[in-house]
Amino acid sequence: xxxxxxxxxxxxxxxxxxxxxxxxxxxxxxxxxxxxxxxxxxxxxxxxxxxxxxxxxxxxxxxxxxxxxxxxxxxxxxxxxxxxxxxxxxxxxxxxxxxxxxxxxxxxxxxxxxxxxxxxxxxxxxxxxxxxxxxxxxxxxxxxxxxxxxxxxxxxxxxxxxxxxxxxxxxxxxxxxxxxxxxxxxxxxxxxxxxxxxxxxxxxxxxxxxxxxxxxxxxxxxxxxxxxxxxxxxxxxxxxxxxxxxxxxxxxxxxxxxxxxxxxxxxxxxxxxxxxxxxxxxxxxxxxxxxxxxxxxxxxxxxxxxxxxxxxxxxxxxxxxxxxxxxxxxxxxxxxxxxxxxxxxxxxxxxxxxxxxxxxxxxxxxxxxxxxxxxxxxxxxxxxxxxxxxxxxxxxxxxxxxxxxxxxxxxxxxxxxxxxxxxxxxxxxxxxxxxxxxxxxxxxxxxxxxxxxxxxxxxxxxxxxxxxxxxxxxxxxxxxxxxxxxxxxxxxxxxxxxxxxxxxxxxxxxxxxxxxxxxxxxxxxxxxxxxxxxxxxxxxxxxxxxxxxxxxxxxxxxxxxxxxxxxxxxxxxxxxxxxxxxxxxxxxxxxxxxxxxxxxxxxxxxxxxxxxxxxxxxxxxxxxxxxxx
Numbered sequence: 001x002x003x004x005x006x007x008x009x010x011x012x013x014x015x016x017x018x019x020x021x022x023x024x025x026x027x028x029x030x031x032x033x034x035x036x037x038x039x040x041x042x043x044x045x046x047x048x049x050x051x052x053x054x055x056x057x058x059x060x061x062x063x064x065x066x067x068x069x070x071x072x073x074x075x076x077x078x079x080x081x082x083x084x085x086x087x088x089x090x091x092x093x094x095x096x097x098x099x100x101x102x103x104x105x106x107x108x109x110x111x112x113x114x115x116x117x118x119x120x121x122x123x124x125x126x127x128x129x130x131x132x133x134x135x136x137x138x139x140x141x142x143x144x145x146x147x148x149x150x151x152x153x154x155x156x157x158x159x160x161x162x163x164x165x166x167x168x169x170x171x172x173x174x175x176x177x178x179x180x181x182x183x184x185x186x187x188x189x190x191x192x193x194x195x196x197x198x199x200x201x202x203x204x205x206x207x208x209x210x211x212x213x214x215x216x217x218x219x220x221x222x223x224x225x226x227x228x229x230x231x232x233x234x235x236x237x238x239x240x241x242x243x244x245x246x247x248x249x250x251x252x253x254x255x256x257x258x259x260x261x262x263x264x265x266x267x268x269x270x271x272x273x274x275x276x277x278x279x280x281x282x283x284x285x286x287x288x289x290x291x292x293x294x295x296x297x298x299x300x301x302x303x304x305x306x307x308x309x310x311x312x313x314x315x316x317x318x319x320x321x322x323x324x325x326x327x328x329x330x331x332x333x334x335x336x337x338x339x340x341x342x343x344x345x346x347x348x349x350x351x352x353x354x355x356x357x358x359x360x361x362x363x364x365x366x367x368x369x370x371x372x373x374x375x376x377x378x379x380x381x382x383x384x385x386x387x388x389x390x391x392x393x394x395x396x397x398x399x400x401x402x403x404x405x406x407x408x409x410x411x412x413x414x415x416x417x418x419x420x421x422x423x424x425x426x427x428x429x430x431x432x433x434x435x436x437x438x439x440x441x442x443x444x445x446x447x448x449x450x451x452x453x454x455x456x457x458x459x460x461x462x463x464x465x466x467x468x469x470x471x472x473x474x475x476x477x478x479x480x481x482x483x484x485x486x487x488x489x490x491x492x493x494x495x496x497x498x499x500x501x502x503x504x505x506x507x508x509x510x511x512x513x514x515x516x517x518x519x520x521x522x523x524x525x526x527x528x529x530x531x532x533x534x535x536x537x538x539x540x541x542x543x544x545x546x547x548x549x550x551x552x553x554x555x556x557x558x559x560x561x562x563x564x565x566x567x568x569x570x571x572x573x574x575x576x577x578x579x580x581x582x583x584x585x586x587x588x589x590x591x592x593x594x595x596x597x598x599x600x601x602x603x604x605x606x607x608x609x610x611x612x613x614x615x616x617x618x619x620x621x622x623x624x625x626x627x628x629x
Contacts, residue, residue, distance in 0.1 A: 012383025012485070012512040014519055016376050016492060016527075018149045019213040021408040022079055023459050024373065025103030028066045038070050054125035054200075055136070056225035060239070061092040062354040068094065068120065074201075077101045077118040078219075082243060083373050083495055085146045086181050087315060089221040089276060090239035090354040094120055096157065096206035096217040097148070106210035114154070117208040120219070124199040130226065132191040137228035138202065139187035141221045144180050147375050147494040148216035151176025151208070155215040158205045161190065164197035176215060183220065185233050190224065221278075234312075235278040238285050238346040239354040241315055243371075244273040245499050247326065247338065247361045250392075252371055252499065255535050256331045256363040261394035263327050272319040273357065275310070275344045282309040287344045289320045293329055294337040294360065300326065307344065318344060326361075336363040365536050366403065367391045369505055369528040372459070374491030377407040378529045381487055385512035388426060388479035389531050397535050399440070399469045402478050403460035405491030405530035406446060413489055415584070415610055415625050416446045419481040420463050422533075426477060432515040439476070440469045446488065447623040448582045448610040459491070460532065462620060471535075477509070478533050491530035556613055556622035562629045565602040569594070571613065571622060580612045604628055 029035060059072050067076040078094040085093045096118040100106050106117055130136060140159075144151055151157075155176035160168040171188055190200075202224075208215035223235065246252050248259075249268045259266050277283055285307040291300040303320055310316055329336050338361040345355035369389070380387065402420060406413075422440040427433050444463050482488065496505050504520025505528040511517070519525045557570040569579070577594035581604070589604055594613060601609075606628050613622040 012380055012385050014385075014387075014510045014512065014522065014525060015379055015381040015487065016524060017379075017487070017489065019099075019374065019377060019407050020105055020211075020489075022099050022103035022213060023407070024066055024081075025079060025099070025101070027459070029102045035067065035076065039074050039076060053129065054127065055130075056223070057122070057125060058224075058351060059222045060090045060220055060351065060354055061094055062090055062239075064092060072123060074121045074123055075101070075119055078120050081373070083371075083375050083493075084148045084216060085143055085183075085218045085220070087274075088143070088183060088218065088241060089141050089278060090237075090351075091241055091243065091357065093143075093218040093220040094204075095146075095148070096120075096204065096208070096219070098208045098210050098212055098214045105212045113210050115207060115210065117206050117210065117215075119203055119205050121203040122201050124201055125224070126198045127190070127196045127200045128198040130196050132193065132196075134191075134226045135228055136190040136196075136224065136226050137187055137230065137232060138190050138222075138224045139185060139228075139233065140219055140223070141183040141185045142174065143183045143218040143220075144174075144176065144178060145216055146181055146218050149214045150179065151206075151215040151217060153177030154207070155209075156207045157217045157219075158207070159188070160203050160205065161195050162199070162201040162203075163194040165194070168203070169194075174217075183218075185221075187228075187230060187233060189230070234280050236348050236350045237278045237354070238283060238310065238344060238349055239276055239278060239351070240342065240344055240357050241274045241276050242498070243495075244271050244340065244342055244357060244359050245501075247271055247340075250500075251367055251369060253362045253364060253366065253368040255365055255367070255397075256336050257536065258367075258394045258397065259363055260327070265394070267327075270319040270321045271340070272317050273342060274315040274317055275307075276315050277310040277312050277346075280312045282311055283346045284308070285310050285344050285346050287318050287342070289343075290341040291326070292339040292341075294339040295332040295335075300329070300338070318342075331363070335365070337361070338363075366532040366534050368532045369496060369507070370405075370491070370493035370530040370532075371495055371499065372530075373493065373495075374405060374407055374459070374530060375494035375527070376492040377487075377489040378492035378527075379488040379490060380482060380510070380512060381485070383485050383512065384481075384483045385510065386421070386479060386481045386516075387490075387529065388421075388423060388477040388509040388511075388516070389529060390426075390475060390477045390507035390509065391533060392475050393471055393473050393535070396470065396472045399465065399471050399476070399478075399533055399535060401462050401464045401534035403462050403532040403534060405460045407489045407491055413446050413486060414448045415608065416486050416488070417443055418446070418488060419483075420444045421479055421481050422469060423477040423479075424471070424475070426509060426516050429509075429516055429518060439471070440465055440467070441481075442466055445623060445625060447621065448580075448612060460530070461623075462534070464620075476533075478531055479509075492527050493530055494527040496528040497526050556611075556624045558611055558624050558626045562627040563601065564629055565600070567599050567601055567611075567626060569597045569599065569611075569613070574613070574615055576616045578614045578616060580614065582610050582612070584608050584610075601628060 064080040159172040288304040425437040427435045504526040508519035581590040
């Protein structure tokens with residue numbers, strides 16, 4: 001299992017660990033409670049009519065988001081994403097791991113520690129009109145690990161076909177244990193008469209650890225069709241492989257006023273993405289690009305050119321130089337959203353859906369290096385230490401809050417206190433002195449892991465500073481200090497190098513032995529922790545495209561604490577809110593409207609509890625801990 005930099009001497013050190021849950025899957029399922037029914041309906045409407053032709057079947061997941069398309073699949077145990085794979089045939093893959101369909105570790109629901117985990121099962125396909133001479137073949141690409149965790153020798157990925165007698169035959173098995181992060185294509189015959197029936201199905205199954213997001217396999221570009229041969233591994237298709245890079249040189253997102261103060265520094269020289277030619281002849285590929293101001297729905301710029309001869313299977317980079325055209329845009333509510341459409345389509349393309357990519361560039365009230373999705377968790381293990389993430393303001397401004405993306409860890413970290421910190425200066429690298437200059441220090445608590453609000457905050461928890469801090473133009477840093485041994489498990493975006501063309505983020509600093517070091521100088525630490533400083537006036541903010549309003553900077557207090565039968569809540573500025581109380585196991589024990597400051601808790605019993613107050617007008621959450629004796 002992948003556990004980066006876990007040394008035998010047990011000294012405090014930075015750590016990368018796999019996710020114990022998948023926040024995107026958990027959020028998706030909470031927002032789509034009837035998703036299982038949607039897949040069940042497809043099974044009921046199986047197309048087994050002898051007049052219906054199921055071929056060709058093609059799936060490269062470019063039309064799916066988070067879960068598989070119900071038009072092709074009967075289950076949704078896998079995770080559809082473009083963050084974990086490295087150089088897939090086309091963007092988006094199906095990732096198999098040790099997490100169930102709602103994003104929890106299988107060990108929480110099935111017991112045990114190892115066994116069959118994710119499955120991906122096709123809808124029934126009618127092959128009854130075909131005979132062996134029709135030469136039906138099945139092919140797909142797979143990758144082991146990618147940016148995730150390496151499958152161990154006992155792990156495996158299986159492909160199974162359903163016979164006319166209702167039996168699942170295993171036709172291919174790939175064991176783990178090899179250091180291989182490239183996509184490989186395999187192809188199989190489906191000409192045996194036991195498969196040529198009216199309800200043929202295929203499925204992939206992985207065997208893995210049940211303890212979390214371990215042992216990953218990625219599957220892409222599945223083809224089932226007639227008139228093929230065992231050597232038919234080519235496709236008349238040019239596909240976009242990667243997400244286009246940001247319009248910014250240093251950040252994934254930043255405040256508009258900070259961008260406008262120094263556009264020459266912040267503009268990327270170009271935005272780029274990679275395409276792949278999947279047939280064995282060189283092709284000329286027309287590519288187009290359109291830029292819109294999303295809020296006003298007006299075209300800002302567009303461009304087009306003919307890509308030179310594109311060689312088979314060798315990824316080729318397409319770049320557009322246009323960033324300066326966004327300088328003249330007028331913001332709306334202090335924010336700007338740029339929508340870009342990229343195309344790369346050869347005239348004879350067999351699959352058009354992978355020829356277009358939609359991308360949004362957000363200028364809001366925060367700085368971000370991350371793309372909003374965590375591939376791993378990051379923290380300090382085996383002792384105390386500090387983590388700092390550096391940014392640079394182009395003009396004086398106000399630091400009002402810090403957003404942190406927390407992953408649920410294999411160890412309970414909800415309710416742990418740590419010190420939220422901001423610095424204006426860090427001691428130079430390698431110097432064992434205490435010259436750091438703090439501009440803010442505040443004790444806060446890791447919230448209960450609740451993913452119900454992730455569509456509003458994108459998975460981040462917002463910590464409002466008890467005192468907003470002025471930051472002059474220049475460098476500043478945000479992060480945390482921990483004085484004991486625990487795994488904070490902050491989200492870690494592994495796509496940072498690919499987005500910005502650097503080997504690692506040079507702005508991530510760790511101090512575990514008395515002096516600061518750049519995190520990325522240690523092999524394996526190439527990504528970026530997911531922390532974002534909230535900058536500017538007290539605004540109507542845009543967070544992942546949704547408006548929220550910061551109404552106050554008040555703390556939440558609960559008293560008496562410890563309590564016996566009744567607690568009182570003290571907080572200013574709330575008009576309409578929901579109170580949620582959970583226990584130390586993360587179970588919701590009470591959920592009521594915030595109508596009175598006095599809350600009856602006599603039925604809960606003695607123990608430690610977490611209280612979350614969710615402001616329904618602003619989507620902000622406030623968290624605290626209390627004890628019942």
